Amino acid sequence: MAALIIAMPSKGRLQENAAAFFARAGLALVQARGAREYRGTIAGLPEVEIAYLSASEIARELAAGNVHFGITGADLVHEAIPDAESRVALLSPLGFGHTSVVVAVPQAWIDVRTMRDLDDVATQFRARHGQRLRVATKYIALTTGFFSKKGVGDYRIVESLGATEGAPAAGTAELIVDITTTGATLRANGLKVLEDGEILRSEAYLVASLGAAWDEKAREAAASVLDRISAEARARGLREVRAAVPAADAVSVAAEAARLHGAAAPFGTDASPLTLHVAAGAVPALAGMLRRAGAPIVTVTELHDVFVAEDALLASLLARLNRAG
């Protein structure tokens, strides 16, 4: 049996994105064929096994401690795992799978813009029709939690297993709670999102199970996987900027670049040219500043990996594991 099991999404965009993410991190997935196609390995890491599961199964398997790591949406973690904080650790956002879980009502409800309005309509609806407003959703825990926080009580949930956005038109519910990225599907179905109706902003995360069997071998395997993942994550969106500023000014220029643009000088300020790491968006401004400081030329390169001596992801996982157990 493998020392470390990582659950990966088995289908759809999430699978493609997750596989691409692993590839960028230098972790080549090898998927078995035939009867064991739901299991896989990582090239060069024999102690790691990949389990292909649906995104919501991944959340449940993490909660149960049957897998060590999983890639799944924050929405599903919070939906499928009661008391998620104590059972899993959301180690790192992965930069894909962006979505929001929202409350959406028919556009015809021109008198309803906020959860307050919905609350009022819910009470009125119950008094008038003798039944509660029905909310179609697969996010039962998120919905009850959010509605309770907003003080809305006169509703009931109709569990939806697919095409939730069609429920109001089909007459099986009055409103819905569902995920959306652009809102286009909701609009096409005659629905609108309430102004304060965003329950959760979600994206895909690398999630660790706190209840899995974290023996020495699992920790070692986790360390090598996390090292590569963090190196990639750290490099994501970062640019390396090099400029030959006058040697006497290097210290003050680096300090100014840090203050104004959040740039770091990972190799110090002694060597020339001066090497800085900065967020991609800050590059033009930084390049301008460096030239004004006397650099005749500024080069910018994309970074692939940034390895550091002390990996923060591993440290935060170990800290959580120690606290949990």
Add this chain to the structure above:
Amino acid sequence: MGENGRNREREQALLALFERAGCVRAEPAVLQPAEPFIDLSGEDLRRRMFITTDHAGREYCLRPEFTIPVCRDHIAKKSNAPITYGYLGTVFRQRSGAPSEFLQAGIEMLGRPDHTAADAELVALSLEAAAAYGIASPEIVMGDVGLFSALLEAMHLPKTWKRRLSKDFNRARSFADDLEKLADEEAHQAGASLPAGLVAALKSDNADQARAFVKDVLTIAGISNLGGRSTAEIAERFVEQAGDGATPLPKETVATIRRFLALSGDPDQVAAGLRALAAETGLALEPAIARLEERIGFLAARGVDVAEIRFSTGFGRGLDYYTGLVFELRDRGRRVEGQLVAGGRYDGLLAMLGGSKDEPAVGCAFWLERMNQAGDA
């Protein structure tokens, strides 16, 4: 004698008390249709229920409490004669850190026309039950949600405010905030996104015309998905919101409500406070105050030390179906968390469950686990 033996004896004493009080023992089925519980108590309770589905897709649950099953069985008997039920049995709720199957007992007085006397009898019985558990002088916390309803009626508020205030009173968590928001002029101005001319037109005396206008707007926009609400219903609330809903609650009204909610003390002090409030504001609260005083009288006649009761006008139970008296017994030293006994009047419940419209009901539940703890402490 072991802990179990002592608890059994207390249960026997409680059942004997029920018998002396003329209670009929109610033993509803463990497996109940889930619908009435969810319909009356909402999704918050559903999360804690054990729900299962039969072959036809109907949802059933293990009874999470007794009041609804006892009332449903009573309705099925089709008898309107006053009757008092007593029950003791297991209920099932998902709880973290405590067993999900636990004992609950209680009393339901159905169909008694002498409301205030029945209220007092129930409170006195619950005190006797506490005594049978070795809890000599529990803290008595009491309120009457009928008082707030009476205040809302007497203030003659527009119905949009009345609806909101009466609901938020039930959901106590947001009530102070809500008053704040209702009175905040800036919030109302910020919230009013309609063109001023349109609002003025909608606020005009001709409400029918305004409604027709809204209907037209929906028709022109080609909106057909109404999500279970009729055009008239949407139009009516739209007009209402553009009118009353777009103006803040008058400062005097907020001040009166605040003053009302600040009234607490023993029941006699509160009754006096209410009378002073009514006199100064000219609000017609007299029938509600008289009911309160009548209940106090009956309580005193049953030997309850009325001066020891902590009465507060703001004490509601957070459950929509209470209509009058609400009360709790708590452990005086707070060695045991939560209420030992909780109950009140719920005159609308039998009708909501399909029973007769004007059949009053008052009852309470005994949290036996906690009563055992309090009795042992």
